[in-house]
Amino acid sequence: MGRAAYSDVAREEGVDIIGPSAIPIEEGAPVPREMTFDEIQQVISDFVYASMKAMEAGFNGVEVHGANGYLLDQFLQDTSNQRQGEFGSSVKNRSRLLDCVIKAVANAIGPDRFGLRLSLWSVFQGMRMSGLIPQFTNIILKARKFNIAYLHLIEGRVTGARDNDSHDTLDFAYDLWTGPVLVAGGYTLSEARRLLDEIHPDKKILVVFGRYFISNRDLAFRMREGLELTAYRRDTFYAVGSPVGYSDYAFSK
Ligand SMILES: Cc1cc2nc3c(=O)[nH]c(=O)nc-3n(C[C@H](O)[C@H](O)[C@H](O)COP(=O)(O)O)c2cc1C
Structure with missing residues (x-):
């Protein structure tokens, strides 16, 4: 969970709260310790291990959670990633961890078994960097290169499990992606129909319902x-x- 981890749980388990940089979600929240290179490599191996176990257990595929202010999202965005070196400090470097995870997991279980979830506009857990279009364009193009099964995007009008009245659009992401897209966030049946039949009839979109x-x-x-x-x-x-x-x-x- 990176900096979104709970301090009482971390204490109980005897582990440090770690993240890309020592930046808390908000004042008073736990300050994560900046991860070492070895810890970053360990995260990549953990994703591969967990994904292989999921396939072994009989799941059809694995959706990697790059959304909602958890660890992978924390590396992507400069609100939480201010590190120097190859995993921070530029658009390309902030995408690097997720890029490595996609590559390693897709290699282990097959890209056709791999989905990626991203939340572009969410402010949940201290996210929503200012230059998010170049950042997310970069990571979506990287994911496209690996030919993964689908991209799963969260609408701006939902932040975590709450609604807001944002009108930020995912259109730029739809334009970058050629394969199937899953989209979630405050949909009703009629809105889903409108998106699929009227707004983007040419796209392979699947609307997801949560709550x-x-x-x-x-x-x-x-x-x-x-x-x-x-x-x-x-x-x-x-x-x-x-x-x-x-x-x-x-x-x-
Ligand atoms: C009870 C509850 C728990 C959730 N837990 C998570 C979570 O652990 N991680 C996450 O990324 N999103 C979580 N979400 C957000 C949902 O995945 C989803 O993006 C959101 O509910 C939008 O879809 P909807 O409007 O159809 O509900 C949760 C939502 C609810 C209602």
């Missing part, structure tokens, strides 16, 4: 049948260890 799946366990059925959706309850999203807001939403009649 509505929590409150509608039969979401696909309801959408197909045109049934009303149950609203989700935000205050129970993170009710750990409780069935409330997790397995107590009803099926449609």
